[in-house]
Amino acid sequence: MKHGLSRRRFIASAAVSMVPSAVAIAQPKGKGLMGMLMSEPQSSESKGKTDWKDAGVLDLSNSPYAKLKTVPIRAVVIQDGFWSQRRKTNLVASIPSMHDELLEHGRLDNFLRLTGKSNEPQKGPVFSDSDLYKWTEAVGFQLQVGDQAELKKKTDAIIRDVVAIQEPSGYLNTYYVDDRKSLRMQYDVQTTGHELYCIGHMLQGAIAYYRATGDPTLLDAGIRFVDNFLIPNYGPGINQKGIVSGHPEIEMALIELSRTTGNPKYTELAGYILHGDSRIPLRPQQVSYMFCGIPFTTRTKLEGHAVRAMYACCGATDYYLETGDQDYWKTLNVLWNDLSAHQLYINGGVGARATGEAFGDAYELPNAQAYGESCAAIGNMMWNWRMLAASGDAKFTDVIERALYNGINSGMSLDGKTYCYRNPLAFDPSGESRDRHLVDGKIRNAWYDTTCCPPNLERTFASLSGYFYSTSADGVYVHLYDNSEMNWHLHDGKALKVKQETNYPWSGDVKITVSPATPGDFVIYLRIPGWSVKNSVKVNGKEIAGAKAGEYFAIRRRWAENDMLDLSFDMTTHLLKANPAVTEDRGRVAFQRGPIVFCMEHLDQPDHDAGMSLAGYTVQPASETTAHFEPHLLDGVMVLTHAGTISKTATDAPLYFPASTPKAPESPTTVKLIPYYAWANRTPSSMQVWIPYKEV
Ligand SMILES: [Zn+2]
Numbered sequence: 001m002k003h004g005l006s007r008r009r010f011i012a013s014a015a016v017s018m019v020p021s022a023v024a025i026a027q028p029k030g031k032g033l034m035g036m037l038m039s040e041p042q043s044s045e046s047k048g049k050t051d052w053k054d055a056g057v058l059d060l061s062n063s064p065y066a067k068l069k070t071v072p073i074r075a076v077v078i079q080d081g082f083w084s085q086r087r088k089t090n091l092v093a094s095i096p097s098m099h100d101e102l103l104e105h106g107r108l109d110n111f112l113r114l115t116g117k118s119n120e121p122q123k124g125p126v127f128s129d130s131d132l133y134k135w136t137e138a139v140g141f142q143l144q145v146g147d148q149a150e151l152k153k154k155t156d157a158i159i160r161d162v163v164a165i166q167e168p169s170g171y172l173n174t175y176y177v178d179d180r181k182s183l184r185m186q187y188d189v190q191t192t193g194h195e196l197y198c199i200g201h202m203l204q205g206a207i208a209y210y211r212a213t214g215d216p217t218l219l220d221a222g223i224r225f226v227d228n229f230l231i232p233n234y235g236p237g238i239n240q241k242g243i244v245s246g247h248p249e250i251e252m253a254l255i256e257l258s259r260t261t262g263n264p265k266y267t268e269l270a271g272y273i274l275h276g277d278s279r280i281p282l283r284p285q286q287v288s289y290m291f292c293g294i295p296f297t298t299r300t301k302l303e304g305h306a307v308r309a310m311y312a313c314c315g316a317t318d319y320y321l322e323t324g325d326q327d328y329w330k331t332l333n334v335l336w337n338d339l340s341a342h343q344l345y346i347n348g349g350v351g352a353r354a355t356g357e358a359f360g361d362a363y364e365l366p367n368a369q370a371y372g373e374s375c376a377a378i379g380n381m382m383w384n385w386r387m388l389a390a391s392g393d394a395k396f397t398d399v400i401e402r403a404l405y406n407g408i409n410s411g412m413s414l415d416g417k418t419y420c421y422r423n424p425l426a427f428d429p430s431g432e433s434r435d436r437h438l439v440d441g442k443i444r445n446a447w448y449d450t451t452c453c454p455p456n457l458e459r460t461f462a463s464l465s466g467y468f469y470s471t472s473a474d475g476v477y478v479h480l481y482d483n484s485e486m487n488w489h490l491h492d493g494k495a496l497k498v499k500q501e502t503n504y505p506w507s508g509d510v511k512i513t514v515s516p517a518t519p520g521d522f523v524i525y526l527r528i529p530g531w532s533v534k535n536s537v538k539v540n541g542k543e544i545a546g547a548k549a550g551e552y553f554a555i556r557r558r559w560a561e562n563d564m565l566d567l568s569f570d571m572t573t574h575l576l577k578a579n580p581a582v583t584e585d586r587g588r589v590a591f592q593r594g595p596i597v598f599c600m601e602h603l604d605q606p607d608h609d610a611g612m613s614l615a616g617y618t619v620q621p622a623s624e625t626t627a628h629f630e631p632h633l634l635d636g637v638m639v640l641t642h643a644g645t646i647s648k649t650a651t652d653a654p655l656y657f658p659a660s661t662p663k664a665p666e667s668p669t670t671v672k673l674i675p676y677y678a679w680a681n682r683t684p685s686s687m688q689v690w691i692p693y694k695e696v
Contacts, residue, residue, distance in 0.1 A: 140208025251315025306351025310379025
């Protein structure tokens with residue numbers, strides 16, 4: 001590739017770090033985005049640039065190893081259906097209430113204090129600046145789908161207050177000031193201080209805002225930090241100090257900055273960070289916990305802090321998308337196989353352990369103790385989105401869908417004002433003493449002092465339309481199904497409209513109208529979900545054979561205006577078992593219908609008042625599951641019912657007793673299940689996803 005990023009050259013410079021870097025990463029000061037975009041390319045390696053209106057969630061337009069290219073968020077309108085309510089709530093309740101929470105908890109005062117506009121002391125943990133940036137990113141995505149004058153005005157004001165504290169050196173952080181100034185970028189501070197994590201979120205927020213408005217104010221501040229403060233002082237060169245990201249995030253942000261500016265030097269810097277710098281002394285447990293600091297390509301399993309690992313994988317996949325480095329691709333696939341074989345919860349969540357918010361051992365997937373941080377499920381989706389772009393393989397989309405509809409969607413309450421930090425798969429509201437995230441038995445709360453998850457959920461839902469489609473050299477990929485309309489174009493510039501009409505995920509029928517501006521030959525790749533065993537695909541009423549679960553079904557033909565596709569997916573409810581190595585799931589089944597994972601909440605069970613616990617229930621796998629839609633329950637959900645038994649005295653048994661003891665008497669019951677994402681939206685109640693079963 002003409003701009004193939006010089007990985008070998010980079011590795012050489014990073015590995016022999018006592019030699020000045022061969023990578024020319026010095027940059028004229030204070031040039032800003034507009035200066036960069038208007039000037040001649042920085043070097044022969046500079047890439048093409050996308051108009052700010054045409055970039056997607058990521059801008060893969062010029063990424064040489066992206067098989068799939070993103071479609072702009074603004075090119076897809078999600079219409080009335082499953083996601084529209086969530087997205088409306090996000091806009092009218094979540095984003096505004098989080099704005100107020102951020103202000104109330106001093107997140108903006110932290111900035112105002114430094115320009116004399118506030119007398120409040122610094123508040124919040126070291127990474128507090130990132131909360132505001134992630135919220136700004138949510139606003140940026142939201143403004144990409146429609147004008148919101150009031151919201152834009154508020155955000156413009158916040159951006160002005162943020163930019164105002166930038167020091168002449170380019171440094172910008174509200175925590176490492178005054179007495180803490182001398183700590184900046186010290187090696188031990190880099191591992192825990194989140195300075196570059198904050199700047200990573202600033203860059204992502206700035207890029208989303210720029211792609212919404214064309215306003216580069218925040219982006220220019222981010223560029224000044226990187227160009228004026230970071231690059232001259234930190235990197236692989238003999239006169240530079242080393243970088244360890246501490247909490248990976250800066251890697252993917254820098255690569256998106258390259259995509260936005262057309263300047264590959266930021267990707268090269270990300271590559272250096274992903275490689276690690278051996279000059280920085282790190283203990284093995286730090287390397288494991290932080291998922292950075294050693295060459296990414298030496299990783300063999302997911303471990304450590306789950307969000308750190310997922311964000312590192314995002315950055316590494318971004319690096320592959322730009323460089324085609326096969327060592328990265330191999331490692332990424334090894335890690336993904338570890339994810340899918342050993343570490344992925346059925347709700348798409350990751351990170352089993354509360355201690356260290358970390359991955360556990362293989363198959364260590366507890367239910368009540370599951371951590372499953374909302375941010376980790378989001379990181380999982382973001383990583384799989386990048387793996388999908390690199391490969392076009394539907395196995396990655398299956399993970400995206402599993403996480404999105406379940407372990408991410410559960411993170412925000414139905415009214416959009418409270419959030420789960422943890423997303424366990426079983427719950428007892430009396431467990432408060434063990435769970436620092438529970439307040440008054442409530443797992444959903446409006447505010448956490450570590451408030452990473454709420455704005456992360458907001459930015460995900462605000463950007464959702466950007467995940468529906470991709471384009472490829474020969475056509476268009478359809479990843480997600482919901483009522484929507486795409487107005488975009490193929491790679492040859494041919495305008496294309498795709499309209500979906502469906503009641504997905506409650507129904508498996510999807511009607512798609514394809515309208516190219518002029519008739520033409522191209523391929524439509526339809527995602528056939530991995531859970532859909534029996535499928536039907538018709539083109540203009542005629543059945544086309546060959547659709548297989550877990551693959552993209554390629555339909556190559558001459559398409560013309562108003563061509564019709566009728567898809568029918570298999571909505572049979574599946575009772576799933578886990579690998580026996582998952583000890584907590586032994587003897588239990590989980591219910592999944594379409595992409596939706598279900599759970600039992602005690603308050604829905606007929607005898608929930610009798611002082612009994614969920615421990616007394618079993619289901620009978622041989623019985624049939626009935627599904628019916630309840631429009632007034634939990635904003636309208638499909639409800640499952642299944643034959644089971646209830647033992648009223650099961651929980652009266654002593655802690656241990658002879659195996660020969662006669663079983664407690666059981667009576668038949670009907671177990672009622674609701675979608676997992678909607679749990680904990682009523683009175684606190686026990687919940688379980690994995691339900692004991694009894695063959696009869
Ligand atoms: Zn979080």
